[in-house]
Amino acid sequence: MTERIVVVGAALLDDGRLLAARRSAPPELAGRWELPGGKVEPGEGPEAALVRELREELGVEAETVEPVPGEWPLRPPYVLQVWTARLRPGSAAPEPLQDHDALRWLAPDEVWDVDWLDQDVPAVRATLAGLASGAR
Template sequence: MTERIVVVGAALLDGGRLLAARRSAPPELAGRWELPGGKVEPGELPEAALVRELREELGVEAETVDRLPGSWPLKPPYELWVWTARLRPGSAAPQPLQDHDELRWLDPSEIWSVPWLPQDVPAVRAALAYAV
């Protein structure tokens, strides 16, 4: 059995809104929306990987809050783990620096107004419980 590789995602919350990021690459994912994040590097703690990925992808300083219960399968051997997160005081506003071409803060009533990547939908549903 192949060892699973953890991909971390951030349910980045601000005032009840959730940050969604539109993929610009690879071509098969471009135009679909996801929770920002990325792969955990060997020897890296998942929470540290998420903080690093948010810095690299969005140019923000963030902190993890709570891990959402469960995990979600991605393309093998990847598995998605999601944390709620918040911007640290004094952080820059999120910008689409890497792999994304647009960001949106979505109110709970707007969550389903964007075409999420299918593998992110269960995690977004779980994150909604924290957004209200």
């Protein structure tokens, strides 16, 4: 049995808005939107991986808040886990540095205005459900 590899996604929140990142690569994903993040490296915890990935991909200093309940299958052996996160005080504004060509802060009524990657849709739904129930 192949060991599963966790990919962490950030539901990065600011003033009730969710950050979406548009993929620039690979070609089959380019132009679609996702929660920023990436693979957990060996010996790294998912929360540390998320902070590192946000620094590498967006140039920000962030902190995780809480896990979004659930886990979503990607192509084997990958699974997606999502944490809500927020920018640390004094962090730079997010910029698309790596794997993305655009970012958008989406208010709750704008979340479905972008073409999310299929595998991110259930994670975004779960994030919104958590926000609607008052979780931060």
